[in-house]
Amino acid sequence: MDIQTTKANGILTIEFNRPDKKNAITSAMYQLMADALSDAETDNAVRAILIIGKPEIFTAGNDLEDFMKHSSAPVGERPVAQFMRHLSTASKPVVAAVAGAAVGIGTTLLMHCDLVYAAENAKFSMPFTQLGLCPEFASSMLFPQMVGYQRAAEKLLLGEAFSAQEAQEMGFVSRVLPAPDLIPFAHAQAAKLVALPASSLRTTKRLMKDSQVEAVQQRMLAENKHFGEMLGANEAKEAFTAFFEKRRPDFSKFV
Ligand code: COA
Secondary structure (H helix, E strand, O other): OOEEEEEEOOEEEEEEOOHHHOOOEOHHHHHHHHHHHHHHHHOOOOOEEEEEOOOOEEEOOEOHHHHHHOOOOOHHHOHHHHHHHHHHOOOOOEEEEEOOEEEOHHHHHHHHOOEEEEEOOOEEEOOOHHHOOOOOOOHHHHHHHHHOHHHHHHHHHHOOOEEHHHHHHOOOOOEEEOHHHHHHHHHHHHHHHHHOOHHHHHHHHHHHHHHHHHHHHHHHHHHHHHHHHHHOOHHHHHHHHHHHOOOOOOOOOOO
8 A cells, every 4th residue: 555554552643655656645645645634533542643654755745647647637626635634624633754855745744734753864845846836735824934934935936955954943843863763753752642631632733723724724725726727837747747757847948
């Protein structure tokens, strides 16, 4: 299975498990994750959610081939949107542990998690402009809020990767750990959450997020509209084709 889910000791673990394609996420994988989160919301046995990848890669983001195939479906109706809706509205605490590259949605999704930890080899990037696209799932709002406008602008406009250390300095991740310690630590943090009163965690999380819920939903809708249009445009086609042809894209002909 490209997404592995396990429930044990109060923790739902969602694991990216497609290492041969750098854990690139297909529609089917988004659907599995959306369903797992939806189920967790109503399953009293789940008291915390843990999202992990592999030691060498968190995820290369959207599967570009799958993306091209489904580029005509409205973004808001795709499994990715279902997944992100469930993640951004999850009432239970979500812990994420990132090792290796977290590209595109791999970084975006972290903005909707509660405790985010990184291994020393973690690398974050949102290369949307490099792909002829724009930020997604409220990252154009949440990222500047989290790290400050100028730092966010540098990462979102240039789309270049940043290190675990820089992410910690910016306040984007709470802690950086040696690679072998990452998963045990994240798991132990999730276990601490499991042992706490669920209602207290729910209320605390809601109080932190409540004032933003509407704004986040509105921003997602606005971004989806632009993103959907850009996905069908020639700039994105050039970027995706260049990736699979293993060459640099040429955007000079587009104004
Ligand atoms: N979609 C589809 N396939 C992908 C992919 C993606 N996002 N990312 C990687 N792959 C595939 C490659 O095509 C390659 O397949 P192949 O072995 O059949 O040729 C395989 O995964 C390994 O990728 P490769 O690029 O050789 O690995 P790398 O270690 O040199 O680089 C990354 C890793 C993540 C830096 C690089 O793969 C990358 O930049 N991927 C694209 C990221 C991206 O633009 N995501 C979309 C954001 S919206």
